[in-house]
Amino acid sequence: MGAVSRASVTLEQVARAAGVSRATASRVLSGNPAVSAEARLAVERAASELGYVLNRAARSLAAGQSAPTGRCQSIGIVILEPTSEFFGDPKFSRLLTGIGEELSARSLQLVLFAPHSPADVSRLENYLAGGHVDAVMVLAHRDDSAHSRIRTQGIPVVFGTQPPDNGGSSFVDVDNRAGGVLATEHLIEQGRRHIAHIAGPSHVRETHDRLQGFRQATWQAGLRSDMVEHAESDRDGGEMAMARLLARADRIDAVFAATDAMAVGALWALQVVGRRVPEDVAVIGFDDSPLAAATRPALSSVREPFEEMGREMTRAVVNLLSDRDQRPRQVRLSPELAPRESTVSATA
Amino acid sequence: MGAVSRASVTLEQVARAAGVSRATASRVLSGNPAVSAEARLAVERAASELGYVLNRAARSLAAGQSAPTGRCQSIGIVILEPTSEFFGDPKFSRLLTGIGEELSARSLQLVLFAPHSPADVSRLENYLAGGHVDAVMVLAHRDDSAHSRIRTQGIPVVFGTQPPDNGGSSFVDVDNRAGGVLATEHLIEQGRRHIAHIAGPSHVRETHDRLQGFRQATWQAGLRSDMVEHAESDRDGGEMAMARLLARADRIDAVFAATDAMAVGALWALQVVGRRVPEDVAVIGFDDSPLAAATRPALSSVREPFEEMGREMTRAVVNLLSDRDQRPRQVRLSPELAPRESTVSATA
DNA sequence: CTGAAAGCGCTTACAG
């Protein structure tokens, strides 16, 4: 009804209008049961008529829950990757699902930030300094300097990927090396002995770690671990790398590609030369993207536990919030195998 | 270095340690230049040694910028649609691009909220009441009650779709009726006279408005305006509707489908019966989705100005923020034609 | 350039 007057109405005025003391009015507004029904009614009516609205700053000051690290019961998540890419990525929604669950269970508010420019970032830093969130989780590509590009003004932070400066920061990350081992051992278990790897660009940490996993697993099994071709992490890259591998060694009976997209490219290259998958060559990818289930034959892959990662990040943040003087928590989550037709022959 | 002590250090203590008054210490911390270099140094040193951290609540109380409607220079955007769908939707990133631009230009902080459950929504309402943002923009499907599900506690709101209760609220929306006219007139200009429409479910406002546009344009051109089939807004729906239309009237030389997905379905149905597009039948969709450019022939479509919509929403919000007692701003943006091969014969 | 002091709007023992 009508324009709310801009000048703020104080508790004092409400109390006066209701014919009670400020203390009683305060009790009504904060839900203290020790108030007569009569007084309660008078205060509520006066408050609504005057358009009273609580001054949070004053309340938190008075209630002594005021420190900047104090409770506004909300956690920020800062997305330092190019927004458009990230929002479209299933990784993001899975991560957010996990975070959302865990936050909901704790009645914490989720606040999302997606700064684009350096100016956005510094504006965000100011906002964070304003104490509008209790802590933040930072999601960034691990291979850029984004981590160091944001200063969180002393509020607790948990990273979604291991920051370059291992140092004292908390992070939750996927163990890509373990994933590489998993994929390779799966191929070995299927009886494959001539296993090749299509690796991503070597400066990308994820794919580099997957390569390490491949090397470790082949080495331990006493197999050749040098059947490796690097390529761009897309289909074309995968296709070309597969062709190079076939030229190098004709006996290849399995391929582990560092991403599903590359694996799809490998599938193409194999089809071109008439190799059957999985009968002649088993193929496994990584990421368990929607792509994987859509190919023919369906592509085996390695699935990162993003929901769990989201949950784990949330737990880490909550922990940081409760006991302050605690060691940073550094977690590396193991991926899981998602076996499909491309590695498991029906004739086995 | 070392653990920051939890108990908050106050300005009083810093002042004492620095050998100055609280007033002087305050001046140093708030960047007031009227302080001697000496005093400044002493205060800064004391503050950092003691691990002093400003109590924002106290500052804002004292500074009198405390009302919940006060300035924190940030705007919230509330996403009331199922998150997973929405984040993947190009509409979202386009909207966000527009909003981001306009907000950056005004040095405003963007804060994103994506409540899932009713509990999330009421938690968000509390957060909003906490004055952490100055205003919000609400993005929701227009055909559910979402709009009324959120109470914004008196802070200014702009909707991204027209709320059911036209009332006094500000909104920016796409003019779907105008889009329907645009698509239909385009077909007419191409010389088509037997134009059919594949409409979406009639309870969905967008597609309903597009139907109105179709009716208006055909009527005005003196053409039949009753060649309409309703269907689900996906490919299958479009395919079946197209088949029904062909059964009803064989002379159809153009089809306007209410969504690109339906248009793709129509393309299939036409191919099955051997009608060439665009030679025999021209086809136009709506949404200008990535799909449109990917079909063969490439699909003509109608493009909603989502970037502009984002900018316009931002301007509306900023306006609401500056003069308060202003009439709600209600904007309907016109879509644009995105003509491609499916309506324009090379032989024209 | 500096300090004593009032005051921001609320909460909360404390005494009744």
Add this chain to the structure above:
DNA sequence: CTGAAAGCGCTTACAG
């Protein structure tokens, strides 16, 4: 169940 009063941590005229 209620009120008078102290106090949360800071800012800001005001007087010097």
